[in-house]
Structure formats: structure tokens, C-alpha cells
Amino acid sequence: MSAHDHADHDHTHGGAAHGSLRGYLIGFVLSVILTAIPFWMVMTGALDNKQATAIIIMAFAVVQIVVHMVFFLHMNPASEGGWSMLALIFTVTLVVIVLSGSLWVMYHLNANMMPALHEMREMP
Amino acid sequence: MTSTAITAGSEPVFHLEEEHAHAEGGSTMLGFWLYLMSDCLIFAMLFAAFGVLGGNYAAGPAPKDLFDLGLVAVNTTMLLLSSITYGFAMLTMDKGRVGATQGWLAVTMLFGLAFLSIELYEFAHMIHEGATPQRSAFLSSFFTLVGTHGLHVTFGIVWMLTLMVQVARYGLIKANRRRLMCLSMFWHFLDIVWIGVFTFVYLMGMLR
Numbered sequence: 001m002s003a004h005d006h007a008d009h010d011h012t013h014g015g016a017a018h019g020s021l022r023g024y025l026i027g028f029v030l031s032v033i034l035t036a037i038p039f040w041m042v043m044t045g046a047l048d049n050k051q052a053t054a055i056i057i058m059a060f061a062v063v064q065i066v067v068h069m070v071f072f073l074h075m076n077p078a079s080e081g082g083w084s085m086l087a088l089i090f091t092v093t094l095v096v097i098v099l100s101g102s103l104w105v106m107y108h109l110n111a112n113m114m115p116a117l118h119e120m121r122e123m124p
Numbered sequence: 125m126t127s128t129a130i131t132a133g134s135e136p137v138f139h140l141e142e143e144h145a146h147a148e149g150g151s152t153m154l155g156f157w158l159y160l161m162s163d164c165l166i167f168a169m170l171f172a173a174f175g176v177l178g179g180n181y182a183a184g185p186a187p188k189d190l191f192d193l194g195l196v197a198v199n200t201t202m203l204l205l206s207s208i209t210y211g212f213a214m215l216t217m218d219k220g221r222v223g224a225t226q227g228w229l230a231v232t233m234l235f236g237l238a239f240l241s242i243e244l245y246e247f248a249h250m251i252h253e254g255a256t257p258q259r260s261a262f263l264s265s266f267f268t269l270v271g272t273h274g275l276h277v278t279f280g281i282v283w284m285l286t287l288m289v290q291v292a293r294y295g296l297i298k299a300n301r302r303r304l305m306c307l308s309m310f311w312h313f314l315d316i317v318w319i320g321v322f323t324f325v326y327l328m329g330m331l332r
Contacts, residue, residue: 024212039193039200054328065316068319069316098172
């Protein structure tokens with residue numbers, strides 16, 4: 001009896017719980033907008049400031065990832081009794097450490113070890 | 125718990141050592157989610173490699189010389205459309221409509237194939253211009269990252285084809301529904317990775 005209940009519970013609150021037509025359409029419209037704006041910004045050069053553009057398109061990417069997680073993958077803190085969310089938080093932590101750590105360390109390594117620019121140009 | 129009997133009085137108190145039975149597929153969704161998270165780490169490594177090496181052109185072509193943002197926008201649209209059509213396949217699956225599910229899966233597969241064709245065209249064009257993976261560290265990391273994503277899409281399409289045959293043969297039985305839900309997670313996950321690719325590789329590359 002308990003095993004049966006457990007399976008049913010997982011089924012209804014699974015990581016890929018059934019979405020609704022409305023949910024998928026909202027997610028789709030949001031992601032079209034969130035995709036179109038960064039492409040438009042870069043293709044037309046709407047902002048003169050490249051750094052500002054980079055920060056804005058990264059922000060759009062983060063928002064779009066969250067939109068996909070919620071509307072397409074149906075993530076919520078209750079799915080699989082919270083284990084999916086825990087695994088996600090753990091993974092995001094690792095991804096942030098890997099990305100920021102690599103970029104940070106290698107930037108300093110490059111800055112300290114690279115030959116001067118004119119020497120680099122002559123390299124094969 | 126039926127396996128535990130705790131009663132007052134003369135009745136013995138005992139616990140069964142064995143774990144109670146799990147229904148088939150009861151933990152598949154969580155297991156598949158954990159696989160996706162580990163896949164996410166693979167992509168994190170490749171993104172980190174691209175982030176570190178993406179500026180090392182070795183006096184070769186730079187993103188501005190190679191990328192056609194219009195083509196990338198079309199590609200992104202293909203993948204986004206395939207995500208929503210897979211969502212429709214899941215909705216029709218919930219209603220138990222085999223024909224409609226198969227139809228939406230076929231549409232999803234066509235969008236996936238369109239995505240792959242455009243990507244392969246882009247790769248072929250780049251290689252034709254001499255921008256091969258061995259040209260520079262930027263191109264090595266570019267082809268590894270984008271190629272790994274493309275390979276995932278390829279296997280997703282193979283998987284989708286397999287499941288369409290399964291559904292055609294056995295209908296929307298419980299096992300097939302579970303498999304379709306796993307592929308749904310895989311497919312939407314690939315779309316999420318693509319958000320990272322078009323933002324960090326293509327758009328940021330054009331800004332460099």
C-alpha cells in the first residue's frame with residue numbers, strides 16, 4: 001500500500017509534471033520576447049556601450065533560462081519532494097564556481113604570463 | 125507502513141529489514157533530472173573553456189568575420205518552436221490521443237532536423253573558409269561547445285524517432301509516457317543550453 005502511494009505521489013508531482021496549454025504559450029511568448037530583444041540589440045547596435053549591452057543580454061539570458069525552467073521544465077520547489085530543486089541548486093553552485101573561477105584565474109594568468117601584444121602578432 | 129507492527133501488550137514489535145517495493149519507474153524522473161544536472165556540468169566545463177580561450181584567435185578569423193547573426197536567429201527560432209511543439213505533444217499525450225501526439229512529435233523532429241541542418245551548413249561554411257577547429261584556440265573551443273550541443277540534439281532526434289516507433293507499436297502505455305516525459309526534459313534542457321550558446325558565443329562574440 002505504501003509503495004503504491006509513493007509511486008502515485010511521484011507521478012503527480014514529478015520533475016516533468018504535466019503543464020497546461022496556457023503555461024506553454026506564456027512560456028513561448030516570453031522566450032520569443034527575451035530572445036528577440038538581445039538579438040535586436042546586438043544586430044542593430046542599439047546601445048553604443050558594448051559593456052552595457054553585454055550585461056543586458058546576459059541578464060536577458062538568465063531571465064529566459066528561468067522562464068524555460070518554470071514553464072517548460074515545470075520546475076517548482078515541491079517537485080520530487082524537493083530533491084530536484086536541491087540537485088539544481090547544487091549544480092548551479094558548481095556551474096558558478098567553475099565559470100567564475102576559470103575566467104578569474106585564467107584572466108590573471110593571461111595578464112601576467114602573456115607576451116606583449118606585438119610579440120603575439122608575430123606568433124604563428 | 126504495513127511492514128511495521130507496533131502494538132501494545134503481548135504482541136511482538138518487529139520491523140522488516142527489506143525495503144518496501146518500488147513501483148517500476150517511480151524514481152525515473154528524479155534519476156533523469158540528476159543525469160541532466162551532470163550533463164549541465166559538462167556544458168559548464170565547455171563554456172568555461174570557451175570563456176577562457178574565446179579571445180585567442182591566433183591571428184585567425186574572429187567571431188565578427190565568421191558569424192552570421194541572421195542565421196543564428198533562424199536557428200534559435202527553430203529550437204524554440206521545437207520546444208513548444210514538444211510541449212503540445214505532451215499535452216496531447218495527457219489526453220491519450222496517439223495520432224496527435226505522433227503528429228506533434230514529427231513536427232518537433234522536423235524543427236530539430238532544421239536546426240541541425242542550419243548548424244551543419246554554418247560549420248561547413250566556416251570550414252570552407254579555413255576556420256577549422258585546429259585554426260585557433262577560439263575555434264577549437266567553439267566547435268567543441270557548439271558541436272557537443274549539436275550532438276545532443278542529434279541523439280535527441282534519434283531518441284524521438286525510437287519513441288515514435290514505440291508509440292506506434294504499443295500505444296501510449298505507461299512506460300512510453302514515462303519515456304516521452306524523459307525526452308521532454310532532455311529536449312527542453314537542450315533549449316536552455318542553447319540560450320547560453322547564443323548569448324555567450326554568438327552575441328557576446330559579436331561584441332568582442
